[in-house]
Amino acid sequence: MTTPQQGPALVVTPEGMTGRTGRYEKKLADLTGLFTDTEAFDARLATESDRVIYHVDEFRPSGDAGDLITGISTLSPGRVGTEFHMTRGHIHAQQDRTEIYHCLSGHGLMLMETLDGATVVTEMRPGVVAYVPPAHIHRSVNLGDTDLVTLFCYPADAGQDYDIIARSGGMRHRVVADGDGWRLEENGSYVPR
């Protein structure tokens, strides 16, 4: 039998992704400033500072323009006050670069915002593909009581600008618990760009 070369052995499992080229974790302490209820945040920080709130496994073949970075994001369930666990969020440094997030398990939101402050959401359940259009700030929010796991894919030359959210005092809306569900609340600290 002819023996071919094997392609990269990327396999998504409940534990993460084998064949990844990198992994990063964000602990509770890394999310200082994201949540409005600083008292609730500080109370959790006292005992859970090192708790991993989300982690990302990624396969980054190169940084070339036509290449694609692919990976798995795993966001734990939980709240800080009435706000749900969320990722830091970013916009692509090359703002015309887009991204997809394919929900593999859990229940959450892709919370998006245009540069002029319009909010766009995609509610994520297994099978949903959230599409992040050009020039949309985006972050994941976990609405459920299990991990929110998504497969993501974006152009390798996109880059990330995390600071755009801090500069405007957060995203325009916060996602807060409302009985068993959720609602959007205006972020009082928001400063239009």
Added chain:
Amino acid sequence: MTTPQQGPALVVTPEGMTGRTGRYEKKLADLTGLFTDTEAFDARLATESDRVIYHVDEFRPSGDAGDLITGISTLSPGRVGTEFHMTRGHIHAQQDRTEIYHCLSGHGLMLMETLDGATVVTEMRPGVVAYVPPAHIHRSVNLGDTDLVTLFCYPADAGQDYDIIARSGGMRHRVVADGDGWRLEENGSYVPR
């Protein structure tokens, strides 16, 4: 409650993808010339000419460079002689453009080939992400007895060159049944580029 705008409602289901912007089907008659056993092919063609061998649902937001085309490919099981059902295969017209295929169900191969005729394969089972590097011709092959369903994603400006395979008399290797398994066989009609 603040009512946000909704993102595109893309949902992958066993039947396809809701929210798609397009769908195409390839019937047996469209695959004339792909299989080596023309007698077996003609025999099937006599009764199954209109049978859909694979179909593709896609979401194509735009053709801009940073955009991503996302969809689902569903390749039926079956054989023509000893060869398994396969897609036509292509290389990206912009050859530096890459692609991922995330296997959602079934069992198959991503059969890849470099311009100088080296064969690269990724065996696909649920959870496997096949990564197609720059300048790799690629096609899907269904090794199993159920549909091979993959979520794909590639840069919107990639384009497709289907003719590259025909010009070299097919891909370098054929994927043929070998007992309960499979093997690669040199394609006798192959002409190096």
